[in-house]
Amino acid sequence: MTETPVMPLHMQRVGFDPVDGLARVRENGGVTRVVTPFGLPAWLVTRYEDVREVLSDPARFSNARRGFPLPDEVELQLSEEEIAQRRAGQLLAMDPPDHTRLRRMLTPEFTVRRIGRLAPRIEQIVEQHLDDLEREGPPADLVSRFALPIPSLVICELLGVPYAERAGFQRRTRRQLDFSVPIQERLALQRESREFMRGQVVRAKAAPGEDMLGMLVREHGDELTEDELIGIAGLLLVAGHETTSNMLGLGTLALLCHPEQLALVRDDPAAVEPAVEELLRWLSIVPSGIPRVTTTEVTLAGQTIPEGELVMAALVAADRDPALLDEPDRLDITRGGMGHVAFGHGLHHCLGAPLARMEMKTAFPALLRRFPQLALAVPYEEIGFRGHHFIHGLHSLPVTW
Amino acid sequence: MRVSADRDVCIGSGNCVLTAPAVFDQDDEEGLVVVLTSDVEGPVADVVRAAVARCPSGALRLIEGQEPPAGP
Ligand code: HEM
Ligand code: SF4
Numbered sequence: 200m201t202e203t204p205v206m207p208l209h210m211q212r213v214g215f216d217p218v219d220g221l222a223r224v225r226e227n228g229g230v231t232r233v234v235t236p237f238g239l240p241a242w243l244v245t246r247y248e249d250v251r252e253v254l255s256d257p258a259r260f261s262n263a264r265r266g267f268p269l270p271d272e273v274e275l276q277l278s279e280e281e282i283a284q285r286r287a288g289q290l291l292a293m294d295p296p297d298h299t300r301l302r303r304m305l306t307p308e309f310t311v312r313r314i315g316r317l318a319p320r321i322e323q324i325v326e327q328h329l330d331d332l333e334r335e336g337p338p339a340d341l342v343s344r345f346a347l348p349i350p351s352l353v354i355c356e357l358l359g360v361p362y363a364e365r366a367g368f369q370r371r372t373r374r375q376l377d378f379s380v381p382i383q384e385r386l387a388l389q390r391e392s393r394e395f396m397r398g399q400v401v402r403a404k405a406a407p408g409e410d411m412l413g414m415l416v417r418e419h420g421d422e423l424t425e426d427e428l429i430g431i432a433g434l435l436l437v438a439g440h441e442t443t444s445n446m447l448g449l450g451t452l453a454l455l456c457h458p459e460q461l462a463l464v465r466d467d468p469a470a471v472e473p474a475v476e477e478l479l480r481w482l483s484i485v486p487s488g489i490p491r492v493t494t495t496e497v498t499l500a501g502q503t504i505p506e507g508e509l510v511m512a513a514l515v516a517a518d519r520d521p522a523l524l525d526e527p528d529r530l531d532i533t534r535g536g537m538g539h540v541a542f543g544h545g546l547h548h549c550l551g552a553p554l555a556r557m558e559m560k561t562a563f564p565a566l567l568r569r570f571p572q573l574a575l576a577v578p579y580e581e582i583g584f585r586g587h588h589f590i591h592g593l594h595s596l597p598v599t600w
Numbered sequence: 601m602r603v604s605a606d607r608d609v610c611i612g613s614g615n616c617v618l619t620a621p622a623v624f625d626q627d628d629e630e631g632l633v634v635v636l637t638s639d640v641e642g643p644v645a646d647v648v649r650a651a652v653a654r655c656p657s658g659a660l661r662l663i664e665g666q667e668p669p670a671g672p
Pocket of ligand 2: 605609610611612613614615616617624626632633654655656657658659660
């Protein structure tokens with residue numbers, strides 16, 4: 200059985216774009232009431248400056264107060280132990296100083312220099328996938344053959360999870376984050392994912408390898424509980440493949456819809472980095488981070504919000520705010536800069552941003568150079584955008600060349 | 601103009617390193633920001649201003665110092 204929940208305003212899209220109603224809120228009050236996909240009432244914050252304010256002040260807008268908020272009737276069914284397990288190691292459900300402690304263990308692994316060292320391997324992985332596509336010939340689904348496998352393989356190698364397990368974790372991730380899947384099934388999938396990761400952590404503890412799990416065990420093994428290790432690794436695996444893959448799929452479609460810009464990315468190496476930033480901004484595939492909870496009465500855009508309320512920062516609205524740049528609804532890869540909030544803002548700003556940037560700046564031009572005639576294999580109207588997902592993306596992208 | 605960084609606040613996003621690699625780096629041990637040259641003038645100053653604006657954690661600070669005397 201599949202539910203079709205009504206998505207909150209900022210999670211509704213028409214193709215690439217947020218709906219007009221979201222812009223109206225940003226222009227009028229700036230803040231509005233919504234119901235989260237879990238059925239909880241929340242405040243939606245839409246302006247660039249307000250979004251940055253919410254995300255940069257954990258003292259007033261807490262991640263830890265509710266963790267990943269579930270409806271009361273669901274939360275009541277969970278044991279204390281399970282609630283604790285769901286939170287352990289989850290950077291996104293923490294405030295300082297707990298958050299700082301865990302994040303500091305991971306930052307050295309994601310520096311620009313460390314990720315730079317992965318460039319040759321990422322290039323190789325991209326080329327292998329392009330070789331396979333070329334050998335088998337058109338048409339092909341770019342999501343299942345390119346956008347999803349590349350970041351999946353990269354994060355598996357980095358973390359130390361066997362790539363052979365991909366079918367299982369890709370399916371679990373996709374359904375766990377799909378709000379049209381009944382909540383009980385999603386909770387069951389979360390448990391399955393945790394058990395899978397427990398197996399990986401136990402293996403890493405017995406024989407820590409040169410990968411990130413091995414590093415965590417070797418260097419921080421005595422400071423981290425098994426549940427924390429499972430939580431950290433689980434978050435990295437999910438965030439590491441589900442996000443970049445949707446950027447690669449949607450980003451390719453966006454370029455196919457803007458042929459002159461596609462040609463620039465293909466032919467001018469200097470155009471690639473700004474293009475990646477502009478695609479991040481324009482697509483803002485993560486419409487909002489996880490909800491924050493007010494720890495005190497606050498005022499945002501003139502609206503008073505009482506203590507203990509959920510606040511959602513609409514990254515997708517902030518990234519289309521005319522206060523950030525002119526003509527925000529237009530995709531223009533020549534102006535790309537890093538002022539956007541597609542990776543979030545504040546202390547929870549995406550840990551994997553340097554990796555995601557490296558994957559995108561390698562994959563987009565390589566794809567377009569290998570297949571200069573790349574084109575949709577079906578009419579645009581037949582492309583399936585995901586409608587009820589925590590992360591915006593495509594079901595599939597049939598292409599030819 | 602001077603730029604300073606608070607490593608207690610930095611979250612190691614690397615935005616500043618990607619924006620102004622001549623001015624910012626991250627150390628290998630902690631992955632946190634290191635300011636390579638804190639006195640910045642001329643065109644570099646504009647890039648550094650952009651880097652400061654793009655820092656997600658608010659770890660970077662600008663201290664607008666005395667500009668050198670204007671040219672002839
Ligand atoms: C283009 C791809 C990506 C996008 C758009 C993206 C977006 C985001 C956003 C918006 C947040 C903040 C959420 C919030 O504040 O509630 C975040 C956090 C995070 N991301 Fe990403 N992400 C991407 C890729 C990755 C990759 C490749 C990894 C891992 C290798 C990763 C790991 C994380 C982690 C661990 C956090 C939590 C950080 C913390 O709480 O301190 N992300 N990401
Ligand atoms: S941009 Fe800010 S948070 Fe990121 S590395 Fe530089 S100083 Fe640290």
